[in-house]
Amino acid sequence: MGFVLDTADIPPRERVDAVCAAMMEASAPCHVIHEDLDGGVRTRLEVWDLGAANIFIARSSGIRLYRTARQARQDAAPVVALSVQHRADGRHEQLGHRQVVPPGALLTVDLSAPYDFSWSGYGGAGCLQIPINQIGLPVDVIRRAAANLRTSPLYDLVTTHVAQLVRDAERLSADPAADSLGHASIELARALLASAAHTEPHARTVLAETLLHRIRAYVRQHLGDLDLGPATIAAAHSISVRHLYAICSGAGFSLEQWIIGERLRGAREELRRPDSRHRTIAMVARRWGFSDPTHFTRRFRDAYGVTPGEWRRTGQW
Missing domain, CATH: 2.60.120.10 (Jelly Rolls)
Known part of the structure; x- marks a missing residue:
């Protein structure tokens, strides 16, 4: 509160x-x-x-x-x-x-x-x-x-x-x-x-x-950056990719899967907002780092059980 x-x-x-x-x-x-x-x-x-x-x-x-x-x-x-x-x-x-x-x-x-x-x-x-x-x-x-x-x-x-x-x-x-x-x-x-x-x-x-x-x-x-990946993340922190993977492994998560999960959560929230209604599904996907709308739809459905379009129409959690 x-x-x-x-x-x-x-x-x-x-x-x-x-x-x-x-x-x-x-x-x-x-x-x-x-x-x-x-x-x-x-x-x-x-x-x-x-x-x-x-x-x-x-x-x-x-x-x-x-x-x-x-x-x-x-x-x-x-x-x-x-x-x-x-x-x-x-x-x-x-x-x-x-x-x-x-x-x-x-x-x-x-x-x-x-x-x-x-x-x-x-x-x-x-x-x-x-x-x-x-x-x-x-x-x-x-x-x-x-x-x-x-x-x-x-x-x-x-x-x-x-x-x-x-x-x-x-x-x-x-x-x-x-x-x-x-x-x-x-x-x-x-x-x-x-x-x-x-x-x-x-x-x-x-x-x-x-x-x-x-x-x-x-x-x-940097979730919206299409080139976001282990190499760019490691370079930004002046460490090797191997060290980056070791840090993530020690914390108990997969770097790539975590990035995909964060991107999906961001896209899901945006799809619910009234001020994003003018954006197509493909536009929202790209804003969150997915260059392929088909790949985004498949990942979204696997994560949440509905397609991005169905989610947007129902506005449900």
């Missing part, structure tokens, strides 16, 4: 206090300063559980979130947030590091320390919030990484992953596999931070420990 606050449902004179209270509940105690009180406060906040982590989404008219050193010291359960800006430029300052965060960029905020974050006009951001004790890295490593995220080869992978979590937050939070997804997301975050901190002992150990999670995330982001 998610937590949602929308000021559209709140009388104007009560909105400032409501947003402040909701922000403390959703993220961390901080001062909430609205850019234009006379112009009206428009804010929507959402929090969706994802195992040991959660997804926090904020959309608002101009806003500033200012966390003092005293507020940070009083927080008994600090978290680290990996946030993707999705509207308006974000402005962030923490521990002497200032940056402008354009839409689509990833930012790490250490909520155990003071910070100043804002945007002007109507903007928004969504983040994965993880308790620091779940990250498994020293705080100084996390803080070093926060200033160097873009130097990591994992930056694009994790940015896309967090953006997808934010986009589908409600559905993913309700999924039976939400706990597992939360664990995998924490491992990806840990890998990114260890890599970006450039501390060799931590990076080497963490990257080895999180390799399977990174492989799974990479595959899910």
Whole structure:
């Protein structure tokens, strides 16, 4: 069950206090300063559980979130947030590091320390919030990484992953596999931070420990690529195909069959969506990595007992 606050449902004179209270509940105690009180406060906040982590989404008219050193010291359960800006430029300052965060960029905020974050006009951001004790890295490593995220080869992978979590937050939070997804997301975050901190002992150990999670995330982001296969996956992670197969075998699954299963699940979900009705079965198949519609239909029927066309007409699970 998610937590949602929308000021559209709140009388104007009560909105400032409501947003402040909701922000403390959703993220961390901080001062909430609205850019234009006379112009009206428009804010929507959402929090969706994802195992040991959660997804926090904020959309608002101009806003500033200012966390003092005293507020940070009083927080008994600090978290680290990996946030993707999705509207308006974000402005962030923490521990002497200032940056402008354009839409689509990833930012790490250490909520155990003071910070100043804002945007002007109507903007928004969504983040994965993880308790620091779940990250498994020293705080100084996390803080070093926060200033160097873009130097990591994992930056694009994790940015896309967090953006997808934010986009589908409600559905993913309700999924039976939400706990597992939360664990995998924490491992990806840990890998990114260890890599970006450039501390060799931590990076080497963490990257080895999180390799399977990174492989799974990479595959899910490239299911529509017709050339996705063992060779491309191995090359993307700088390992041999033999090592890739050994990792998958050790985890108890067949790489090729898992990829086919993920593609079929993606196609099945798309076929149910009203906004995909204009696409032919062949178009949907190709979007999910099947170049041969006949092969796709056969695989779909073997997996679900109905053809893609029958599934689309009935709209059943």
